[in-house]
Amino acid sequence: MTQESAQLETIARKLQTGEPLSRADGVFLYTDAPFHDVGRLAHGVRTAKNGTRAYYVVKRYLNTTNICYAGCTFCSFAAAEKEERAYRMSLETILEKACAEPNDYDELHIVGGHDPKQTSLEFWIPAIEEMHKRLPHVQLALFTAAEIDYMCKRARCTCSDGLRRLRDAGLTSLNGGGAEVLVKRVRDIICPHKANVEEWLEVHRVAHGLGIQTNCTMLYGHIETIEERVEHLMLLRALQAQTGGFKCFVPLAFHPEGNELEECGWTGGIDDLRTIAVSRLMLDNIDHIKAYWISYGIKMAQLGLHFGADDIDGTVHNEQQIYRDAGSTTDQSTPIVELKRAIAEAGFEPTRRNLLYRVLEPA
Amino acid sequence: MLHDLPRCGRISYTNDLPVYAAIDEAVLPFPGTMIADVPARLNQELVNGQLDMSPVSSAFYAERADELVLLPDICIGAPAKVLSICCISAVAPAALAGRRIAVTRESVTGRMLFQLICRRHLGFDPLLVESDDPFAQHLADGTPCLLIGDKAIDAAEQVPLGSVHDLGELWHRLSGSGMVYAVWAARNDYAAAAPDQVRAAALALHDSLEWGLEHIRRVIARAEAARPRQGGFYENYYRALHFHFDDESRTALVRFMQAAHETNLLESVPALRFFDAVAQHA
Numbered sequence: 001m002t003q004e005s006a007q008l009e010t011i012a013r014k015l016q017t018g019e020p021l022s023r024a025d026g027v028f029l030y031t032d033a034p035f036h037d038v039g040r041l042a043h044g045v046r047t048a049k050n051g052t053r054a055y056y057v058v059k060r061y062l063n064t065t066n067i068c069y070a071g072c073t074f075c076s077f078a079a080a081e082k083e084e085r086a087y088r089m090s091l092e093t094i095l096e097k098a099c100a101e102p103n104d105y106d107e108l109h110i111v112g113g114h115d116p117k118q119t120s121l122e123f124w125i126p127a128i129e130e131m132h133k134r135l136p137h138v139q140l141a142l143f144t145a146a147e148i149d150y151m152c153k154r155a156r157c158t159c160s161d162g163l164r165r166l167r168d169a170g171l172t173s174l175n176g177g178g179a180e181v182l183v184k185r186v187r188d189i190i191c192p193h194k195a196n197v198e199e200w201l202e203v204h205r206v207a208h209g210l211g212i213q214t215n216c217t218m219l220y221g222h223i224e225t226i227e228e229r230v231e232h233l234m235l236l237r238a239l240q241a242q243t244g245g246f247k248c249f250v251p252l253a254f255h256p257e258g259n260e261l262e263e264c265g266w267t268g269g270i271d272d273l274r275t276i277a278v279s280r281l282m283l284d285n286i287d288h289i290k291a292y293w294i295s296y297g298i299k300m301a302q303l304g305l306h307f308g309a310d311d312i313d314g315t316v317h318n319e320q321q322i323y324r325d326a327g328s329t330t331d332q333s334t335p336i337v338e339l340k341r342a343i344a345e346a347g348f349e350p351t352r353r354n355l356l357y358r359v360l361e362p363a
Numbered sequence: 364m365l366h367d368l369p370r371c372g373r374i375s376y377t378n379d380l381p382v383y384a385a386i387d388e389a390v391l392p393f394p395g396t397m398i399a400d401v402p403a404r405l406n407q408e409l410v411n412g413q414l415d416m417s418p419v420s421s422a423f424y425a426e427r428a429d430e431l432v433l434l435p436d437i438c439i440g441a442p443a444k445v446l447s448i449c450c451i452s453a454v455a456p457a458a459l460a461g462r463r464i465a466v467t468r469e470s471v472t473g474r475m476l477f478q479l480i481c482r483r484h485l486g487f488d489p490l491l492v493e494s495d496d497p498f499a500q501h502l503a504d505g506t507p508c509l510l511i512g513d514k515a516i517d518a519a520e521q522v523p524l525g526s527v528h529d530l531g532e533l534w535h536r537l538s539g540s541g542m543v544y545a546v547w548a549a550r551n552d553y554a555a556a557a558p559d560q561v562r563a564a565a566l567a568l569h570d571s572l573e574w575g576l577e578h579i580r581r582v583i584a585r586a587e588a589a590r591p592r593q594g595g596f597y598e599n600y601y602r603a604l605h606f607h608f609d610d611e612s613r614t615a616l617v618r619f620m621q622a623a624h625e626t627n628l629l630e631s632v633p634a635l636r637f638f639d640a641v642a643q644h645a
Binding site: 022029231234241 | 456503521524526596
């Protein structure tokens with residue numbers, strides 16, 4: 001038996017007995033393990049956890065401001081206030097866009113920037129209360145941990161206080177962004193001015209303690225090493241073991257256009273699929289892995305469903321500007337019927353879910 | 364009662380495989396019987412008379428040195444990184460003041476070294492709480508823990524790298540010293556009553572170690588068969604460890620004992636007494 005197959009066998013045994021994979025296992029799966037074997041193992045775990053279901057969500061996506069002073073080098077979306085392309089929606093505009101017909105969607109997903117004039121508790125707490133009044137059927141996924149950290153620092157309150165106030169106003173869940181790669185070396189280069197590793201994790205830890213479920217992400221394919229990706233996954237797994245509050249992990253492929261890290265180029269399809277699969281295998285305690293079709297395109301997302309993912313995200317109604325600014329040409333208005341067809345064609349059962357993965361409409 | 368063959372302990376971890384390599388591979392006979400266990404139990408069995416010779420924790424030796432004589436050639440030490448004695452904590456050890464730290468019962472040296480580092484270099488007395496499974500506790504609620512042996516190596520592979528704090532490395536960074544974690548000793552009364560048996564066993568261990576270091580590939584294969592780890596781990600591990608109880612190791616052990624004494628972890632600093640010297644003197 002070659003060392004490679006012995007190592008694969010050890011990993012398969014661990015997966016069967018429920019033993020978490022080690023750091024070395026993660027690096028091996030990323031670098032030396034045969035591609036198809038990694039996919040096969042990940043598909044086995046995905047099937048054990050989620051059967052033949054593949055989830056999608058009917059949601060509206062708003063980027064309410066692109067003014068951001070975090071200065072992340074990977075970002076093509078952020079603008080300084082004086083730039084021509086800078087925009088900041090007023091509360092009225094946000095409510096108008098959120099309520100615009102058809103508003104029979106299930107989730108409102110809002111991401112902005114570190115905008116001193118909008119990203120504040122004073123702005124958002126009444127806004128959340130108003131959204132709840134107008135759209136009582138919609139669950140709110142607002143803010144990343146980095147934005148929570150920013151708002152609480154500006155309000156000079158602890159993130160526990162800030163999150164409690166947001167929860168009491170009606171915040172259902174936090175988005176998974178802002179994690180990028182949870183390694184100091186990487187953050188010092190790509191996002192030195194926003195929440196650091198400990199702060200990002202602490203926001204999620206506190207949120208979970210307050211009953212706010214969250215997602216988590218990893219922005220991969222820029223300056224990070226494979227070992228750093230694995231370290232990132234292990235940090236998420238360690239926190240999840242303590243809190244159980246992560247619902248879904250979303251690998252986010254770096255898009256290189258219009259930012260300072262252009263020379264890193266696009267991620268390859270093999271890397272994308274392997275990342276989905278390794279995530280599925282390393283994050284044994286997180287139920288869902290997303291093949292985010294807006295980032296990958298619908299065809300790659302279909303393949304992702306065979307490499308460990310059980311979710312492709314969903315209809316977005318309004319356009320998701322962050323990936324578009326970074327060069328994505330994916331048609332972002334794919335209707336429900338198209339998503340269901342893509343899932344079914346891939347051999348899975350299209351399953352409409354809400355933000356907390358409650359099944360709303362099996363096929 | 365004097366046994367014909369010395370009853371010898373051996374540590375049930377992979378760290379001492381180079382010492383027993385030739386004996387394990389039946390290249391050399393061993394003039395004694397061998398009982399494997401965790402260091403803390405070997406310590407007790409040696410002074411209780413259930414064993415005649417055994418590796419013992421350095422901290423235990425320091426406390427009971429008047430009852431023991433050292434074998435002069437072998438030890439388990441490391442100039443810096445040791446890989447198998449770790450504090451697992453999401454925050455740096457310096458930030459652990461006032462927090463409960465779950466510790467294994469398996470070793471006294473790891474615990475004493477950690478207390479020493481905290482008291483002498485980090486400025487606080489650690490709050491150590493014994494636990495049957497400190498790592499399970501860490502995984503469940505993030506409680507920092509102190510682990511030794513193969514459990515430490517396994518745990519270090521399962522947690523984020525930033526949560527692994529190698530005590531050997533930390534001690535080296537803060538004190539500039541290496542460290543000796545285990546020494547081989549015989550009980551005074553046994554050594555006095557059966558010096559030939561002790562000498563024969565000590566010689567066999569010495570020869571076995573030399574063979575093991577010369578045939579390190581075979582030792583590594585044995586370790587991998589016993590406890591498979593990723594390629595290259597055991598090369599690094601056995602390269603990090605130092606098995607000769609030479610002047611450098613002896614100095615490291617004395618420095619550790621002196622520092623432990625200065626921080627009230629050890630009542631007195633014993634002089635190292637070696638079997639050969641005792642035997643010649645007798």
